[in-house]
Amino acid sequence: MSINTIVWGENIHEQTNAVVREIYPDGMHNTIAAALNTDAAIKATTATLQEPEHGLSEDRLASADVLLWWGHKDHGAVDDAIVERVAKRVWEGMGLIVLHSGHFSKIFKRLMGTPCALKWREAGERERLWVVNPRHPIAEGLSDNFVLEYEEMYGEQFSVPEPLETVFISWFAGGEVFRSGLTWRRGAGSIFYFRPGHETYPTYHDETVQHVLRNSVKWAYNPQGSYKAIHEAPNVPVEKALEPIVERGPKLHRAGEAGYR
Numbered sequence: 001m002s003i004n005t006i007v008w009g010e011n012i013h014e015q016t017n018a019v020v021r022e023i024y025p026d027g028m029h030n031t032i033a034a035a036l037n038t039d040a041a042i043k044a045t046t047a048t049l050q051e052p053e054h055g056l057s058e059d060r061l062a063s064a065d066v067l068l069w070w071g072h073k074d075h076g077a078v079d080d081a082i083v084e085r086v087a088k089r090v091w092e093g094m095g096l097i098v099l100h101s102g103h104f105s106k107i108f109k110r111l112m113g114t115p116c117a118l119k120w121r122e123a124g125e126r127e128r129l130w131v132v133n134p135r136h137p138i139a140e141g142l143s144d145n146f147v148l149e150y151e152e153m154y155g156e157q158f159s160v161p162e163p164l165e166t167v168f169i170s171w172f173a174g175g176e177v178f179r180s181g182l183t184w185r186r187g188a189g190s191i192f193y194f195r196p197g198h199e200t201y202p203t204y205h206d207e208t209v210q211h212v213l214r215n216s217v218k219w220a221y222n223p224q225g226s227y228k229a230i231h232e233a234p235n236v237p238v239e240k241a242l243e244p245i246v247e248r249g250p251k252l253h254r255a256g257e258a259g260y261r
Contacts, residue, residue: 004064008071067089067097091189096111096189
């Protein structure tokens, strides 16, 4: 069974910027999806900001195993209801891969609970990504480092929660460094942030970047399926306690009554 993957793209720069359109005539989302689909274990489709419900209906998300997210120019245009819908699915076990400028997306900030801010410079700098966790599944098949000749600089301090794992650290020609591959767990869902991907450079055509994306989809996939019970907060009756107890003292709720949320 293939890993059902959605590549979400803001799809604005490809329509409004001639440089981006020349590099990605079919859109970055389609370029990424095509790269993922070279692996028989992955079945990738796309969704964009402009579609009804941003292409992320309840039914479509319910069947998704992994979601990749690229946004930049108009994070604010993403409907808050869709953000909550995606967060709910991540808590239930859907994997989420946030790309490049998606660090400021509503969904990433929602799940991180921090500003997710950083330093940046758009100067076409050389970026060397060091693999600092070579045994991690996302780094499978990589050498100890790889180079992107042209990229936007992101620099520390990156105001995100302490990650579960750090997979990549970048060095830029201007001297800055950045934690470029970080993982977290939120509920039952695995999250990976991968830094490269500025739209005016052909980053998503790079074979090594594509290899990392395929690895990350496989890593983020949860074969156990959706864990719906994560949202439940049941009122456990006294008679169903694991050990015999006697009810005592005042209480707010009647037996079986739902708690406050």
